[in-house]
Amino acid sequence: MSGGEFYRASSVQEALDLLAKYGAKAHVLAGGTDIMVKVNRRQLAPEVLVYIGECGLNYIKDLGDKVVIGGATPFAEILRSDVVKQKLPLLAEAVKHIGTPAIRNVGTIGGNLVTASPAADSSVPLLALGASVKLASKSGERVVPLEAFFKGPGETVRKPDELLVEVIIPVPDKDVKFAYHKIGRRKAGTLSVVAGAVIFKAEGGAPRGTAIARDQACYFEKCSQARVVLNAVAPTPLVAKKASALLEGSALDAELIAKVAKTAAEETSPIDDVRASAWYRRQASEGLVKSLLERIVA
């Protein structure tokens, strides 16, 4: 029987005051799609719940070269947002594959990141886009690149008195190339076996469908700002740095595609679990990265 306390923060300030007071005893509640599952499974009996669903952190702001999303913004609103559709199509695509409609109605972007599952769905597009998170506490704010935010399964650099108030996403150039795909046990409402995204800026290259493109000397003469991201194949969502570096400054051809995919798979450190074996995940990572790159050049 839980004798926990429940506080409804009516402002961010109030939430920060509560977190300063209760520290590690406090669990921040937004949509509850992770916390309430743990409560129902008797895995969590929170001493203090701080509800932030109605404290003013539900917004999507278009700041020109970046989009800022409030920490308690549900995925359904991100999916509906014209700003996200137009400026961050990679995020829009990935959000479609998060949970199911009722989960997206309440599950929030901040909650998904703070829960820090190695399979966190939103982490893949956000890492690919080079997003940062703003953490606020009573004593101030700091902005942490998402790449430096995750520490391990369920662990982040967030301190107990800090609240993830914003996700800051730089808007990529319009002509940036990207692809996203999630492999799960079923099509909807599932956790990743592995999901991945590839994004880069491409210069030069043969027009699609031409003889040159088909005979492929190379698809693009030069890739830059490349990122290869995978989840559910390491203790944290993974930016495959070596694979990304292979793309950087290089001409993209079939040989490089194979090499990038192989390298990305080598960077993973998956585990066996109920969804897939480590062996399968590594194979799937290679196939996934290959197919993402092939989709881009197709």
Add this chain to the structure above:
Amino acid sequence: MYTLELKVNGRAYKVEVKATTTLLQVLREKLGITGPKVGCETGDCGACSVLVNGKLVKACITNALTVHGKEVLTVEGLGRPGAFHPLQLAFHEHYAAQCGFCTPGMLMAAKALLDENPKPTRDEVKEALSGNLCRCTGYVKIVDAIMAAAGEKA
């Protein structure tokens, strides 16, 4: 204990709940509204689906206190004998229920869809039902019923 005030199917209620009580526990155990079913209790199966302020949620993982001051609609509020909702009639006509356990949740997911998108495609119906499992696997007739109800509405 905390006092929770909410409206369910148009009627106002005031109940005492704990910090971690779920909306499903309030509906079934405190108010005797048993249309929403206890299935997985992990947000996966959708048998507990209800609308909160018009939005589809899983009552089993909805913290009851987050619904304070809001309006809940369950299958009991959708229609009643003699005045069934078009979706309920369509489910009846298309034999869209076998054991019936998933049906209240299916109906609420369908209502949430048609409220936002009155003329969905078959794929949009399937997507809208992606969080509702039917272990009789009667999905085809459920989708048929919702398509028919959508046609009727137009």
